[in-house]
Amino acid sequence: MTNSSDRQTRISYDDLTSLLARIFVRFGVSEANAAIVAANCAGCERDGSLSHGVFRMPGYVSSLRSGWVDGKAVAAVLDVSTAFIRVDARNGFAQPALSLAMPLAVEKASKFGAAVLAIKDSHHFSALWPDLEPLARNGFVALSMVSGLACVAPPGGRKAVMGTNPIAFATPVDGANPMIFDFATSSMSNGDLRIAAREGRGVPLGTGVDAEGEFTEDPSRILDGGALLPFGGHKGSALSLMVEVLASALTGGQFSSEVDFSAHSGAETPKTGQLVIVIDPRRGGNEVFASRVAQLMDVVRASGQTRLPSDRRYRTREAAERDGIPLNDETYQNLLSMTR
Ligand code: NDP
Numbered sequence: 001m002t003n004s005s006d007r008q009t010r011i012s013y014d015d016l017t018s019l020l021a022r023i024f025v026r027f028g029v030s031e032a033n034a035a036i037v038a039a040n041c042a043g044c045e046r047d048g049s050l051s052h053g054v055f056r057m058p059g060y061v062s063s064l065r066s067g068w069v070d071g072k073a074v075a076a077v078l079d080v081s082t083a084f085i086r087v088d089a090r091n092g093f094a095q096p097a098l099s100l101a102m103p104l105a106v107e108k109a110s111k112f113g114a115a116v117l118a119i120k121d122s123h124h125f126s127a128l129w130p131d132l133e134p135l136a137r138n139g140f141v142a143l144s145m146v147s148g149l150a151c152v153a154p155p156g157g158r159k160a161v162m163g164t165n166p167i168a169f170a171t172p173v174d175g176a177n178p179m180i181f182d183f184a185t186s187s188m189s190n191g192d193l194r195i196a197a198r199e200g201r202g203v204p205l206g207t208g209v210d211a212e213g214e215f216t217e218d219p220s221r222i223l224d225g226g227a228l229l230p231f232g233g234h235k236g237s238a239l240s241l242m243v244e245v246l247a248s249a250l251t252g253g254q255f256s257s258e259v260d261f262s263a264h265s266g267a268e269t270p271k272t273g274q275l276v277i278v279i280d281p282r283r284g285g286n287e288v289f290a291s292r293v294a295q296l297m298d299v300v301r302a303s304g305q306t307r308l309p310s311d312r313r314y315r316t317r318e319a320a321e322r323d324g325i326p327l328n329d330e331t332y333q334n335l336l337s338m339t340r
Helices: 012-027 031-046 056-064 094-110 128-137 192-199 217-223 234-249 289-302 311-323 329-337
Strands: 008-011 076-081 084-093 114-123 140-148 168-173 177-182 271-279 326-328
Touching: 008 012, 008 329, 012 031, 012 056, 012 217, 012 311, 012 326, 012 329, 031 056, 031 094, 031 128, 031 311, 031 326, 056 329, 076 094, 076 326, 084 094, 094 114, 114 128, 114 177, 128 140, 128 168, 128 271, 168 289, 177 289, 192 217, 234 271, 311 326, 326 329
Parallel strands: 084 114
Antiparallel strands: 008 326, 076 084, 114 271, 140 168, 140 271, 168 177
């Protein structure tokens, strides 16, 4: 680890993971769960998914301190049928629950061609791509979605009833890293909206509505009793609805509109559910699947798209693995102080 003259600390992924794990353990997370959530958070920072990297640590800590999430939870995995697994995360973080159930999902997808993993009562406070990348690296196609905290209204609505409800999709690509996209179904993330309000910047018309349901470019009016809107009008709204159906109704978790942590001052993590679908694309003799996807990527790039989803993230990871993960000194000192 080195301190450079521009007051940046560069830290390896392993060192950052250990540091974050110490923080989690200090605030009541079991050693096993801490290792998993810390690796997830450090991975987001390493790959430049900064909205879900160390920036989230104060939110994790204040949720743990509030008693809203159980850092020691051990999920219950229920082998429901040939290709269906239900998981009760028991009010714990989603990633340890996922990690416990994943070997069974992979076994089922390998044996039967597909597996559905329905997790309920879980707190997902991160990006979704880390949940899927290992699957795509092992040859599986995977899809995941998570419901969240109500801050998005449907078109025509004025009340926030849906979460920012992200969807992620991952596929193997022959001879290359998996292609993964992972984004919210809202026009903008809640975090970006808050930053715009703090900086006094306007947002594009269509981003959200005020408390009266009128379009506004003023982020403060969206935050003050208004709501974000889904991206793409009725199309994004339908996708968001699908996330509520699959990640909440199907899993047995709460809808975004039902999450109520008002009795837990400081709580920030959404307690809903997560759905993961794992498919073995080679089933039935389709051995050329990954090379067909590689061909498709070539066609798309040749048509002029210079950046495909996850390109930037892999480039950022490569640089971080070579040079260390950059953290500004203040952030690094804050993390150190959270261990004491
Ligand atoms: P973005 O709008 O930034 O889109 C991110 C995705 O689109 C990535 O796959 C990214 O690839 C790709 N991408 C971005 N720009 C381009 C471009 N110009 N050309 C091609 N591909 C592009 O994401 P959001 O702000 O909507 O979401 C950010 C994260 O927040 C996600 O990881 C999501 O899972 C997470 N989230 C989590 C929630 C939760 O409750 N847990 C709630 C809402 C969001 P690349 O990674 O390479 O940049």
